[in-house]
Amino acid sequence: MGSRMCWKVQALSSKIKQASSNGKWREVLSCYSEIQKSRTQFSDPFVFLIVFKACAKLSWLSQGRCIHTSLFKRGLESFVSVGNSIADFYMKCRDLCSATRAFDSMTSRDYLSWNVVVFGFLEHGFEGKGLWWFSKSRVWGFEPNASTLVLVIQTLRGFRSYVDGEKIHGYVTRSSFLEIPSVQNPILSLYAEWDLSSARKLFDEMSERDVISWSVVIRCYVQRQEPVFALKLFQEMVRGGKTEPDSVTVTSVLKGCAVLEGVGVGRSVHGFSIRKGFDLGDVFVRNSLVDMYSKGFDVDSAFRVFDEITCRNIVTWNSILDGFVHNQRNEEALKMFGLMRKEAVEADEVTLVSLLQVCKFFQQPLPCKSVHCILIRWAYESNEVAISALIDAYSSLCLVDNAKTVFESMAFKDVVSCSTMISGLARSGRPGEAISIFCQMKDKPNAITIINLLDACSVSADLRKSRWAYGIAIRRGLATTDISVDTSIVDAYAKCGAIEMARRTFDSVPRKNVASWTVIISAYAINGLPEKALASFEEMKREGCTPNAVTYLAVLSACNHGGLIKQGLMIFKSMVEDHNIPSLQHYSCLVDMLSRAGEIETAMELINNLPDDIKPGPGAWGSILSGCRNHLKSEIVST
Template structure:
């Protein structure tokens, strides 16, 4: 245990460090060779103990006087004030850096020397405890204070607010009166900030009224807080009004309004204000630059981005933790991954794990999953700490490949790092396993999440809905409701599509009805399109048409499209022509419409019409590359496979499947589902389709089939093409750039709406 005199030494070290750390004395920092990288302050204290001590000009020992005796000692007043201000600095330092234990030992020292009777010291103690999150101690001191002024109350209330105890915050605000205090501008800043995080617009407006009445509005900090509150509550007009009326705008006012515009996706205006700010003589700081960089990235304007990047370099800020990462984000957003990578390299040792995460995320978003995995590997190799964000991001890369092996490897790391109960990581893992086709793993992962939220439930429901167990998806939906979760837009989409795919017409319609009535969710385009699919798939084409005609919104192409698919499935050429006309009126370049119609004519024996549709499509230049023959091949398979699993030829298919899979993997292969899931590569799950292809369809004679670029296809078809190209050089995949998509876009290959 440290003795009082030890603590005395410690105190001065902490003081000097806090002084140095506040950035006011760079020379001091350098003289002490304090590392610039940010480590916890306690670490620095210990590391530089001797150094700092040597630098101390003079030591004022911590003797056991109390302040009354000192007050009467003539001429000692100056030293007393010095002592108090030292203590306050140290406590501020502890609060700012979250050094609760250090602060506590100071508290002990203060109590011992009797300095805790001092009003300022007491307030600083409250602030220190509140900032360190130890509100119980803060309240204890608060209650012992001989006199309570506004500052003490403000310290406590900001403690409540920063700990997220908003009930307490508001309750305490109402009690200011009973302590004989009037809320001051600081109080209102804190309160307004709380309203902002809570999106409590009504309370915010009431506070606004009070602020006006108290004439605090000209206070820049109060107006800043007010405009931030409005912007967080989504009322940009009011935020802008507050900004316009501000008599003295500082850098924070400008940053707040620019940030508000950025959050509301008004990037143009954000950048305009950024220029205006500079014109008005205020230079951006690190905060402002991160927002400006983000806006630039979202605007997709490369020239502006380069200008801004140059400006940041000129200011010497390009390597800072936040600004540096913002540059990586900007280039990722612009798709300039080389520049993003360069930035990370330039940052060198200053790159934090957030910077690495940003780069990895950039790769994933630009559909470079392998590069993302490489970056992750590099991160692991460098022994950089991986956090929950790292894992969420990298799992997305695994899902997009999809690579079951990578999923398992990363899963192992996650378990080792103790992140498997984290809600975000768990959900990402769940999604990744789902994309790899392993529902069993997905379910197991779900059960490990300590606090599953709506998104976790959604993912699990979607997993079953999209992987051939719609019945389970529906029952999970019921269980989720029973547990008291409020479904979201995507919950209902997943469960409605489950109903559609399992033929639960009645149930689907009931759930659709309950959307608004029970859950208060307004159906979106995708839900309507799903309902059309539900009715159409079951053959109720007229009902589906009625549904479309009676919609409260104007039906879009995405709403019509599932009906076209249904027409084909149920061989209603007449209605198909009618529907196609509607879709083409809205989107004349939609390849799926021509393909579907053409296939339907062919199936009806109208070969001339079929050919006409093809020519029409080529005429419209919907396809830049020749490759339509592939679509024909695939749509035959689709027709066979997706609608009718009990086809009499299934035995033949499975035999063919075994042969094909042997060719690919070199291993014996059975169709037993349990053994399937143990296979290294989950793509096997999609092989049914592949087998159908090779079992039933022969490739057209002549030239190889080219699968052209930028074709929107579903994951199933993607997988299917990839494997097909492995087996025969007759199939050439020109690009790996396929995207999974949802209802509102049909798959160009199979025409389905997955």
């Protein structure tokens, strides 16, 4: 009888192992229940591992507890492998207290014991406890496995703990995990979020790079607004031929092309994605193509890609809608929104932001108010992005009181909404209110906030307030580090009449760009110093900085108000011959300059010979009439 029972138990044990390999967990527990009914002293540790795994897979907490109790009575939990299985079972069933009690009661432990507890806490979102247990395991000299190590690194990445990340990197370097890409890639991602140079150094040192390694660094360059390096790395990846880019890599590269706002390289990447088949089955690649062409001012190509997408999501629609807005084709943007509604695609806050941009273009208050109603109806009042766009739209439409009402209704006013409101009030000639909002801010101001604050100070023409704003920029570490802030400081001082302070601030800017040079030229122009404006213009060219259309407008304005006709005509001629960028504003400025000097016939000749795509505006005709009145010329003969 005993031998028959023993044979039956062995048969059931085999059946349990077979059921486990096929994932039949209910059958595993059914067979184990029969073994228990036989009252045979059974002590195969491997079967117990399978039984606890089955309880964990089925989330049968009470059954697992009963089995744990029976093993405890028989002293079988002293086996390390069994103790590990019990702790793992409790972790998988989210009974973390029982899991730690099972761990503490183990008389002996191996590296799996610690991994079970550390992994369990981290996997269930108890990052602080998980890291504490990991530190404790290291003190006891136990080694994590690759899965636990990856989870620890990802947790440190979420905590933005750079110092601890470096320590983990040091441990990986000393251990046997150094050559495992699945461990190195999370460290690479961790560095990529904090220190691009360290990430690139680690990438260059990696003996084995997979597609994830390449994609992480390429994406990092794009996110840090260094798309040229991202594209060079992509070229190196393709030419090397060892690692094939995937759709994630291509998506990052296309985003880099969008940052560059040029479709030349983007078309090549598009061709590459077609050859690899990414453009057909991957919606992320398709959406990135729409965005890339839109940002590169080729919205027709963007629409062709959009039209070929059979399975569109809200991102697809938002990308083409934003593309039309970005390319100032606002009527088509409205048509796309109508088509979107016709196809019953539910809009989101990004859609509404694009619509608000359209409202700003048409300068119509009613559509803006209609979008505001939609925001309320769809319960987007607490969405900072949408509300900030609404405040900006109202301000641009000279409805600054409506903007302020929306702003004051916000429960939490973040840095974006505050910056937008400050800008709107400054543009509306209400600098005192703008400065008051800045003083009430709870968030730390960023560069945009400081720039808008400086605009408000320049509107007030109060030098004391401009110096106060400059002091804030210095304390926040934004002066001399952000060229846009430095440029705004120069502009504020100039509009307050403090031209010498403006020049000293300009001279302290370490890396000057076309915007900063344009501002100092304008500063001299508005303060009645045209010779110094021209001297700065020549200095700018000697420094190798190419003037743009705004720069030329500032120089012509200086010549105009300084009566420097000869120099103005020479500069205009140079602009046409070297850059071919004159617009209606440049022609109007030149007409005004000639009219002020009494050269009415020359001004009229200029108007009559304007390019076909430029028509004289009211400003140009006003300058002619004003010149005639001032120089007592009552008749104008127009050909």
